[in-house]
Amino acid sequence: MFIKWIKAPFLHKTLFWGFVSQEIKGRYAGSMGGLLWSIITPLANMLIFIFVFSVVFKIRLKPVETGTESFVMFLLTGLLPWIAFSEAVAASTGMFIGKANLITKVAFPLELVPTAAIFVTFILNGLGFILFLIYLAFEGYAHITWLYLPVITVVFMIFTLGIVVLIASLSVFVRDIQQVMASILTLWMYLTPILYPVQMVPESMQFFIKINPVNPFVELYHQTLLQHVFSYPLLGQAAGFAVLSFIFGVWFYNKSRNAFADVL
Amino acid sequence: MNAICAENLSKYYRVYIKPFDRLKEALLRRPCHSLVTSLKEVSFNLAKGETLGIIGENGAGKSTLLKILAGTTHPSSGRLSREGRIAALLELGSGFHPEFSGRTNIHLNAALLGLTEQEIREREKSIIAFSELEAVIDRPVKTYSSGMYVRLAFSIATSVDPDVLIVDEALSVGDQRFAQKCVDRMVGFRNSGKTIIVCSHSMFMINELCEKTLWLNHGEVNGSGKTSTVISEYLAYLEGPELTQASQQPTVTAASGHVPEVIIESVEFSDPDQHKINYIKMSQPLAIHVNTRCTTGDFMGHLAISIEKADGQMLFGTTTKSQGLPAVRFSGERQVELSIPSFPFIKGSCRAKALIADENVLRVIDERYSDPLLIESEHPEFGMIWMDHAWKC
Numbered sequence: 038m039f040i041k042w043i044k045a046p047f048l049h050k051t052l053f054w055g056f057v058s059q060e061i062k063g064r065y066a067g068s069m070g071g072l073l074w075s076i077i078t079p080l081a082n083m084l085i086f087i088f089v090f091s092v093v094f095k096i097r098l099k100p101v102e103t104g105t106e107s108f109v110m111f112l113l114t115g116l117l118p119w120i121a122f123s124e125a126v127a128a129s130t131g132m133f134i135g136k137a138n139l140i141t142k143v144a145f146p147l148e149l150v151p152t153a154a155i156f157v158t159f160i161l162n163g164l165g166f167i168l169f170l171i172y173l174a175f176e177g178y179a180h181i182t183w184l185y186l187p188v189i190t191v192v193f194m195i196f197t198l199g200i201v202v203l204i205a206s207l208s209v210f211v212r213d214i215q216q217v218m219a220s221i222l223t224l225w226m227y228l229t230p231i232l233y234p235v236q237m238v239p240e241s242m243q244f245f246i247k248i249n250p251v252n253p254f255v256e257l258y259h260q261t262l263l264q265h266v267f268s269y270p271l272l273g274q275a276a277g278f279a280v281l282s283f284i285f286g287v288w289f290y291n292k293s294r295n296a297f298a299d300v301l
Numbered sequence: 302m303n304a305i306c307a308e309n310l311s312k313y314y315r316v317y318i319k320p321f322d323r324l325k326e327a328l329l330r331r332p333c334h335s336l337v338t339s340l341k342e343v344s345f346n347l348a349k350g351e352t353l354g355i356i357g358e359n360g361a362g363k364s365t366l367l368k369i370l371a372g373t374t375h376p377s378s379g380r381l382s383r384e385g386r387i388a389a390l391l392e393l394g395s396g397f398h399p400e401f402s403g404r405t406n407i408h409l410n411a412a413l414l415g416l417t418e419q420e421i422r423e424r425e426k427s428i429i430a431f432s433e434l435e436a437v438i439d440r441p442v443k444t445y446s447s448g449m450y451v452r453l454a455f456s457i458a459t460s461v462d463p464d465v466l467i468v469d470e471a472l473s474v475g476d477q478r479f480a481q482k483c484v485d486r487m488v489g490f491r492n493s494g495k496t497i498i499v500c501s502h503s504m505f506m507i508n509e510l511c512e513k514t515l516w517l518n519h520g521e522v523n524g525s526g527k528t529s530t531v532i533s534e535y536l537a538y539l540e541g542p543e544l545t546q547a548s549q550q551p552t553v554t555a556a557s558g559h560v561p562e563v564i565i566e567s568v569e570f571s572d573p574d575q576h577k578i579n580y581i582k583m584s585q586p587l588a589i590h591v592n593t594r595c596t597t598g599d600f601m602g603h604l605a606i607s608i609e610k611a612d613g614q615m616l617f618g619t620t621t622k623s624q625g626l627p628a629v630r631f632s633g634e635r636q637v638e639l640s641i642p643s644f645p646f647i648k649g650s651c652r653a654k655a656l657i658a659d660e661n662v663l664r665v666i667d668e669r670y671s672d673p674l675l676i677e678s679e680h681p682e683f684g685m686i687w688m689d690h691a692w693k694c
Contacts, residue, residue, distance in 0.1 A: 051412040051421065059398055059409065142395040144372035144387075145413050210323065298374040299314060 039287055042198070045148040046156075052145065056153035061161070079117070079165030086112055102236045104264030110176070113169055114262045115231035115255040118190075121162035122197050122251065123222045125155050129201040130208045130215040137301040147294070151201050159194055173262065180265040189257045189272070192279045196254065199282030206290045209297055229255055250278040303384065304465050304496040305347040305370065310379035312340040312365050312520075339365045340376070341520040347498070347513070349384070349464075352491050354511035354528060355500040356535055362520040363500045364469060367391060370498060371467050385464025385496075388414055392469070393454035399443035403434055403453055406442055410454070414461045424460045431482075432456035452479060459486055465496040484509075504532050504675050508580050533579045533672040536650060561657075561667045562600045563631045566592040568655045568671035580675040581644055583687055589639045589671070591655040593631055601628040602666060605656040606639050611673070616651060616685070620662065628660045645686050650675045 046053040065071045087109045090096050096108040103111050132150060133140065140147065173179065208214045229251050230238065238246055246252050253275035260266050315334040317323045322333040340362045347353050355363050368374045369381065371389030396413045397406050407428055411421045429438050432452045434445075442450060459466070468487070487510060491497055501507055507514060507528060514531040516524040523538075524531045571588045572578050581587055589606055607618035619639070621629055629637065656668040680687065 049412070051408070051416070051418040055409040055412050058405075059401070062400065063398065138392070138395050139413070141368070141373055142389075142391045143413055144389065145415075212320065295375045298368070 038291055039284065042148050042152065042283075042287060045146050046152050049146055049149060053149050053153055056149050057157055060153055060157040064157075064161075075161040075164055076168065079120070079162070080168065082120075083109075083113060083169070086116075098234065103234050103259065105178075110173065110178070110263065111234065111259070112232065114258050115229075117162065117166045117169055118193060118254060118258050119226060119229065119231055119251070121159055121166075122193070122254075123226065124162065125158040125197050125201050126204060127218055127222060128154060128158070129205040130218050132201070132205040133209050133297060134212070134215075134301065140301055141298045147297075151198060151205055155194060155198050155201060159190070159197075163190075170262075178263065182261045182265045182267050185257075185261050185267050189254065189261065189275070192272070192276050193254050196250065196275070196279035196282050199279070199284070199286035202286035202290045203282075206286075206293050206297075209300055210293070225249075225251070231255060250282065253278065302349045303346050303382075304349045304351070305345075305384075305498070306380075306382045307346070307370075308344050308380040310340055310343045310366070310369060310376045310381060311338070312362075312369065312374070313338050313377045339520050340369070340517075342379070343515075343517070343520075343522055344379075345515055345522070345525060347496060349496055350494040351513060352497040352499070352511040354507035354514040355498065355517060356502075356504070356507060356514060356532070357517035357523075358539075360519075361517040363517055364391075365520075366517065367467055367469050367498070367500055383465065386415065386461070387465045387467065388458060388461040388463035389467040390455070390458045390469060391467070393451045393458070397442055397450070397454070400441050402440060403438040403442055403445070404429075406453070407457055410457045411461065414458065416461060428453075428456045428460045431460070431486075433479075448479075455483055459483075459490070463495070465498070466490055467498045469500050470502070504536065504580065504677075508532060508675075529577070529579045532675070536579075536673040536675060560596050562595065562597050563602060563657050563666050564594050564596060565655050565657060565667045565669040566594050566634075568592075568606075568653050568669050570653065570671060570674050578674070579672065580677055582677055583645070583647055583680060584643045587641045587644045589641070589653050589655075591637045591639075592634070593637065593657065594634050595631045598632065600631045600666075601660050602631060602657050603660065603662050604629055604637055605658065605662075607654045607656075608651050609654055610649065610651055616646070620658075622662050631657075644676075646676050647680055647682060647685060647687050648676050649685065 061072070065074055068074065070077065090108045090112065094108075097106055098108055098111055100106050105111055129151070132154060133147075136147075136150060139145070170183075204214060204218070226232075228245060229249055230246065235246060235252070235256060253271050257268070257271055257275060260268060260271070314337045316337050317326075317334050325331075326333040343362075343366060345353070355366060357363050365374070367389070368391065369376050370383070371387065371391060372383075373389070373391070396410045398409065401409065404425070407425055408418075408421055411424070411428075412418075416424070429435055432449075432455075434449055434453055437445065437449070442453070445453070466487075484506070487497065487499075491510065497510065499507065499510055511528050513526065514524075514528040515522060516531050516535050518538075524534050567590075569590045569592075570578050570581070571590055573586050573588065575588075578587075591604065591606065603620055603622040605618065605620040608616045610616060650673045652673045653671040654668060655671075657666040658664060659666065
């Protein structure tokens with residue numbers, strides 16, 4: 038039942054790419070900029086952060102802790118993956134509800150909907166991330182450890198898929214999640230060491246960092262991109278969270294799948 | 302070989318008055334819902350190549366049954382086994398994306414129905430041709446009229462070439478001419494040995510298309526079997542319980558307790574080939590057969606036949622006496638035929654009433670109603686009967 042999720046996009050290629058193109062074109066349907074917006078939006082965000090933190094606040098970090106002096110570099114390293122994650126999770130609340138018409142009227146492999154959505158979110162955000170990598174490379178940060186990036190991202194995608202499937206299924210029954218999700222994601226972001234280095238968190242609060250499943254991913258990006266070290270224990274931790282999230286998400290989905298058509 | 306085998310399918314829905322009740326139930330483990338039964342112990346077998354019609358009033362569970370057969374929802378209890386590729390047209394165009402062109406939607410929708418990319422490419426041309434949308438196929442479907450929308454959807458759904466086709470009321474597609482094309486395609490499916498399941502309120506269509514019919518009433522099977530039989534039972538039910546009884550029991554109007562001299566065994570509608578029919582189109586020939594059995598020796602009497610609406614209003618009546626015929630000699634079993642070369646009523650339903658009276662037409666010996674006859678008409682005129690007419694403007 039878990040393999041099915043990995044196999045589904047390959048088994049139903051046409052439908053998968055159909056959902057992917059539907060997701061991409063659907064996002065920018067009717068707009069003239071089209072795909073350009075997926076580059077302009079993150080670019081604008083980066084410029085805002087650069088302006089606020091480097092030009093106005095002039096925050097400087099200790100390179101020993103973070104591998105960089107520039108707060109903006111540090112911030113974007115963690116923020117860009119987080120944005121991909123939170124975008125996917127935010128969209129998940131309406132994922133099955135929005136497809137109600139299809140779910141009640143057509144029998145099709147529903148697994149493709151979340152997989153396609155996450156695929157699209159990561160591809161589009163990946164464009165912004167690649168721009169950022171190019172900028173980093175120009176600043177002299179390029180390093181051989183960067184080759185680990187695809188591995189980290191794939192594990193991160195599996196983690197996200199689990200959460201998305203869980204929340205999408207749960208939202209079918211508890212619609213309130215749609216309202217609550219935005220606040221939860223904001224809170225979650227501030228509890229994750231994105232806006233601050235993990236070393237700045239006081240000892241008494243480290244517990245909350247340890248149980249935050251997004252933390253190892255953000256730390257992996259920080260370390261690989263800026264400090265140029267790669268920690269296998271951290272990857273193990275991240276993979277552990279990914280497997281846990283995936284199993285739990287798919288388990289709940291399988292348990293509730295048959296009831297979707299009745300509730301929607 | 303069975304294409305569909307359903308055993309005791311039941312479907313219950315839990316209905317919560319407030320969303321909060323669902324949470325309360327989950328937390329307190331105490332039921333806070335009311336149970337709605339939409340399907341109860343429905344069983345049937347459908348062999349490959351058979352066509353099944355599903356009829357019933359609104360809310361009888363037809364759509365629920367189709368959804369279960371199509372696999373979009375699961376039965377609460379019972380077993381269902383299905384064979385072969387199943388395509389369901391529960392709602393036309395439910396997978397369309399309004400911003401995409403018709404051509405893109407063909408690919409998306411066909412993939413949704415289970416076609417591979419190669420199959421879609423092969424069929425794209427014929428889908429577009431059938432839908433007659435060549436001129437606008439590359440425009441976004443949001444610019445289509447609703448008629449164009451369903452035409453495209455129907456063309457895609459039926460091009461899937463399924464082993465089992467499930468259709469829910471979808472055939473009233475577009476204008477008369479396109480609707481005819483759709484019906485023709487369905488008939489083509491049937492003739493090429495596909496299994497078809499149709500749910501419709503059009504008895505005419507069910508009668509044309511289906512060999513077997515399942516009549517659902519409040520989620521239960523109220524009748525199943527040969528289409529013509531089930532439809533006439535259903536129509537009789539719709540027309541009210543009083544008439545049903547009247548047609549089922551021979552009315553003994555002779556002196557109470559006495560067996561009438563002649564009993565009318567049955568009153569039936571037939572076509573010119575002597576086949577019993579339950580529906581007719583306007584201006585078709587019709588014969589009414591009255592089968593009688595004499596309980597004594599010979600009996601001389603007159604016969605009357607009238608055609609009545611469901612509410613008992615007589616539309617037409619004739620007797621052997623009023624036509625100046627000699628009294629009919631009844632002896633043993635005897636069939637009398639009244640033939641009507643051209644049936645004049647446009648729409649609705651009617652039933653025939655046969656009556657036997659004595660030689661002087663003073664005493665009613667026996668009377669009996671037929672099963673209802675459904676009139677199906679494509680005529681653009683209104684009202685009950687058809688008249689020859691011409692406009693001069």
